[in-house]
Structure formats: C-alpha cells, structure tokens
Amino acid sequence: MNAxxxxxxxxxxxAVLADMKTIDTGALEVEMAAKAGADIVILLGSADSSAIMDAVxxxxxxxxxxxxxLISTDDPARRAKELVEMGIDYINVHVGIDQQMTGQDPVRILRDLKINVPVAVAGGLDAQSAAKAVISGASIIIIGGNIVRSSSVTESARAIRRSIDAPEVAEEPERSIDEQTLLLLRRVSTPNISDAMHRKGAMxxxxxxxxxxxxxGRAVTVQTFEGDWAKTVEAIDVAKKDDIIVIYNGSPHVAPWGELATLSCINNGVSGVVIDGAVRDVDxxxxxxxxxxxxxxxxxxxxPKGFGEINAEIQCGGQTVKPGDYIVGDDNGVVVIPKERGYEVAxxxxxxxKNERRIRDEIKRGKTLSEVLYLQKWEKR
Structure with a gap:
C-alpha cells in the first residue's frame, strides 16, 4: 500500500485508483486500500458474488x-449487469494480453454492454482504438504498452490524448482473420516469429x-521423390494468390525446381517456394x-514420373507442414506456423x-544491451 x-x-x-485485482476477502482488501488513501478500488469481476457484496x-x-x-469473465455483458446490480460503481472492460493475441477486442465487448455506470476500457488500445472506445461510450481509457513501449512516450501520450478529446475513426475495410494474419506476418521477421513461438517452427x-x-503465405504442400518434378509443377495450378508451395523432395542431388517453374509461379500469383531438396537455374x-x-x-x-501427392501432411526442413499452415521466409530462413495458431503467433x-524496437532505441541513446536487459540481475547464481 506504500505506492x-x-x-x-x-x-x-x-483520485487514486488501487488496482488490487481482488478475487477473495473483498472487504479486507478494500479496507486496506481505502486506509492507504485510495479513492477507487479495483476487484475482479470474476470473483465470487459473496466477495463482491462484502467489498461493496x-x-x-x-x-x-x-x-x-471484467478480464477473463465468461459472459462480460451478463456479468457487468450483475455487478452493477450488486453496487459496483465502475466497470472496466479489460482484455488481457494473451486474449488480445487470439483476437479479442475490448471495444467489441464494450458495445455489447447495457449498463448505466461509467465504463473504462483497457487492453491493447492505441490512438485509433481509443477513439473507437470513446465513440462507443467509454468514459475512461486505460493505455499502457502503446505509451511506455513507444520510442517517444510523450508524443505517443499526446497522440492518444488528442484522439480521446476529438475522436475520429477512419473507415477501415473489414478483413478476415486470414487477411489480418498475413498483414501482420509481413511486418515481422522470421527471428521475431521464432521468438514468439519459443524458438520453435524454424526449418x-x-x-x-x-x-x-x-x-x-499459406502452404500448398507437395510430397515427391528424388528428381520427380511432376507434382511440384502440378502444384502451381493448385496454388492461389498468397500461397507458398512447400516441397519435400528428399534429395540434395537432383533438382525438382528451376527457372520455368518459377516463371509459372509468378504468372499465377504464388508468393514463394520452399524446397527440402535442390533447386537449379539459380542465376x-x-x-x-x-x-x-x-x-x-x-x-x-x-x-516427371508423377509419384507423390499434393496437399498432404509433409516434413520439410525437419518441421511438420500441413496444407494451409502459414509459411514465412526471409534471409534468416523459413518458419512454419500451424494454421490454427496463425493469428495468435502473428x-x-x-x-x-515492438519490444526489440524499444531496446534498439535505448541502445542508440547510449545504454549497452546488457544494461537494457538487466542481464546481471537475472543471471542464475
């Protein structure tokens, strides 16, 4: 309570807000915060109703x-109504970081609420989404990462303040999760993705x-055999825009791919080709x-003997690749992301x-990498 x-x-x-995240012994923690000088005390909406009532x-x-x-409540709209009926003064629509990674959006939850108390919104907000929250009825905007992790905290805070005071929302096209995933993956490198997957997925x-x-792009897989390039070429006709043909050929000595297949890919809008095997016509x-x-x-x-299969599960570079998995390749190598985790990993x-950008900025300002990462503090002793 010293803070x-x-x-x-x-x-x-x-007004000082004590974010206690109380889940039990509601009355005790409210008393502690109040006696320390808090004006508003936060407890978890998922707490048992008996704890809520005692806190009230x-x-x-x-x-x-x-x-x-409301973080991690099963039915935020229903629970918000119950909490207000129990005497809660404010509701905080909060989507946690891990929930954000799966596409949950606090503004969408906010729009579903039917309550008559002030509502706060938190969870991955930036200037644009803060404006959406205000337009959708939020009274309080809570922003953390998009200020403290920016290269200029002051400028980021000012931009968000402006968006709250004069909210305007630009029209954005509706995008599917797949489209959003591809856009996000184009912003990052394969090392970024490997880190996000806890060093997994690299071929x-x-x-x-x-x-x-x-x-x-999305994987169109090809299982073929040494030197047999029939299925690899046929896969070009199967692949669509934003697809990547992923081939297991099994031989480093005979190439199932060359210039003519590449030219055909370009004409069909294919995004790339990955081969566990050889390529020729490199020039x-x-x-x-x-x-x-x-x-x-x-x-x-x-x-072209015709053995093999298109769009079956394959092994490529030591990784399992299924049709539709997300593939990203750059100068560092190639990573595969299971399609069911595509948006989350992106x-x-x-x-x-973003975190690396912040670290880079601190190094440019004169700190060493060891200082930025507090390596000595976290070393095992």
Missing part, C-alpha cells in the same frame, strides 16, 4: 468507489536463394527476383518486434 500512500501524498487533488459493504463504510475488472538447412526477398531465378528457399543447389534435373511476433 498508494505516496501517490495520494503527491497528488492530493486527484466495505466500500460504503470507508467512503470509496469500486471498479470491477533446418533451408536458405534463401534470392537474398533480400521475403515470402509470406535465372535471381534475375526473376522471386522468393525461392532450398536446401541445396544442383544443375541436375530429374524426370500478434505475438509483432509484440516481439
């Missing part, structure tokens, strides 16, 4: 207000044939500037990139 006491002493004219009684006794945080020994190219492919990733380069071509990778 509450110090804030109240420093800002006696302002304590709040009335000590003259403080209560805010209920072994697959390298970019055309440096400087990046490929992002021509580089002139075409098309993203091809392979484990070896050989001049030998095989024959969001987490963006957060990794």
């Amino acid at each position: 509450v006491r110090r804030l109240k002493a420093a800002f006696p004219e302002h 009684r304590a709040a009335r006794k000590y003259g403080v207000k209560l805010m209920a945080d 072994k020994n697959i390298r970019c044939i055309c440096p400087g190219n990046k490929a992002v 021509d492919i580089r002139r075409l500037n098309f993203p091809v990733f392979a484990s070896s380069i050989m001049p030998n071509a095989g024959e 969001r987490r990778a963006v957060e990794v990139e």
Whole structure:
C-alpha cells in the first residue's frame, strides 16, 4: 500500500485508483486500500458474488468507489449487469494480453454492454482504438504498452490524448482473420516469429536463394521423390494468390525446381517456394527476383514420373507442414506456423518486434544491451 500512500501524498487533488485485482476477502482488501488513501478500488469481476457484496459493504463504510475488472469473465455483458446490480460503481472492460493475441477486442465487448455506470476500457488500445472506445461510450481509457513501449512516450501520450478529446475513426475495410494474419506476418521477421513461438517452427538447412526477398503465405504442400518434378509443377495450378508451395523432395542431388517453374509461379500469383531438396537455374531465378528457399543447389534435373501427392501432411526442413499452415521466409530462413495458431503467433511476433524496437532505441541513446536487459540481475547464481 506504500505506492498508494505516496501517490495520494503527491497528488492530493486527484483520485487514486488501487488496482488490487481482488478475487477473495473483498472487504479486507478494500479496507486496506481505502486506509492507504485510495479513492477507487479495483476487484475482479470474476470473483465470487459473496466477495463482491462484502467489498461493496466495505466500500460504503470507508467512503470509496469500486471498479470491477471484467478480464477473463465468461459472459462480460451478463456479468457487468450483475455487478452493477450488486453496487459496483465502475466497470472496466479489460482484455488481457494473451486474449488480445487470439483476437479479442475490448471495444467489441464494450458495445455489447447495457449498463448505466461509467465504463473504462483497457487492453491493447492505441490512438485509433481509443477513439473507437470513446465513440462507443467509454468514459475512461486505460493505455499502457502503446505509451511506455513507444520510442517517444510523450508524443505517443499526446497522440492518444488528442484522439480521446476529438475522436475520429477512419473507415477501415473489414478483413478476415486470414487477411489480418498475413498483414501482420509481413511486418515481422522470421527471428521475431521464432521468438514468439519459443524458438520453435524454424526449418533446418533451408536458405534463401534470392537474398533480400521475403515470402509470406499459406502452404500448398507437395510430397515427391528424388528428381520427380511432376507434382511440384502440378502444384502451381493448385496454388492461389498468397500461397507458398512447400516441397519435400528428399534429395540434395537432383533438382525438382528451376527457372520455368518459377516463371509459372509468378504468372499465377504464388508468393514463394520452399524446397527440402535442390533447386537449379539459380542465376535465372535471381534475375526473376522471386522468393525461392532450398536446401541445396544442383544443375541436375530429374524426370516427371508423377509419384507423390499434393496437399498432404509433409516434413520439410525437419518441421511438420500441413496444407494451409502459414509459411514465412526471409534471409534468416523459413518458419512454419500451424494454421490454427496463425493469428495468435502473428500478434505475438509483432509484440516481439515492438519490444526489440524499444531496446534498439535505448541502445542508440547510449545504454549497452546488457544494461537494457538487466542481464546481471537475472543471471542464475
């Protein structure tokens, strides 16, 4: 409670909110916060109703207000109504970081509420979404990461303040989760994605044939055999825009892919090709500037025998790849993301990139990497 006491002493004219996240012993924690100087105490909306009711009684006794945080409640709209009926003064529509990674949006939840108390909104808000929240009825906007992790805290705070004071929302096209996932993945690198997946998903020994190219798309898989390029070429007709053809050929000595197949891919709008095996005509492919990733380069071509299968589960670079999985390749290598985790991993990778940007800015301001990461503090001893 020392933080509450110090804030109240420093800002006696302002309301101090104690974010207790109370789940049990509601009356006790409300009393503690109130006696420390808090004006508003936050408890969890998912707390048992008996704890909520006791907290309300304590709040009335000590003259403080209560805010209920709806994070991780099963039915936020229903629970908000119940909480208000029990005597809660404010509702906080809060979507946690892990929930944000799966696409949950506090503004959408806000729009479903039918209550008559002030509503706060928290969870991944930036200037644009803060404006949406105000337009949708929010009285209080809570923003953390998009201020403290920005390169200029002051400018970010001012931009958000302006969006709250004069909210305007630009029209945005409705995008599917798949479209959003692809857009997010184009913003990040394969190292960002690997970090977001806890060092998983990277293909072994697959390298970019055309440096400087990046490929992002959904997997069209091809299982073929040494030198047999029939199915690899047929897959071009199966692949659609934003698809990547992923091939297991099994031989580093005979190439199932070359310039003519690459040209056909370009004409069909395919985003790239990944081959666990050999590629040839590398000079021509580089002139075409098309993203091809392979484990070896050989001049030998095989024959179109027709063995194998398109869009079956395969192994490529030591990773399991299923049709529709998300594939990202750049100069660092290739990663595969299971399609059911595509949006989540893309969001987490963006957060990794944001954090690296903050670290980069601190290094540019003169700190060492060790200082920024507090390495000595966290070393095992």
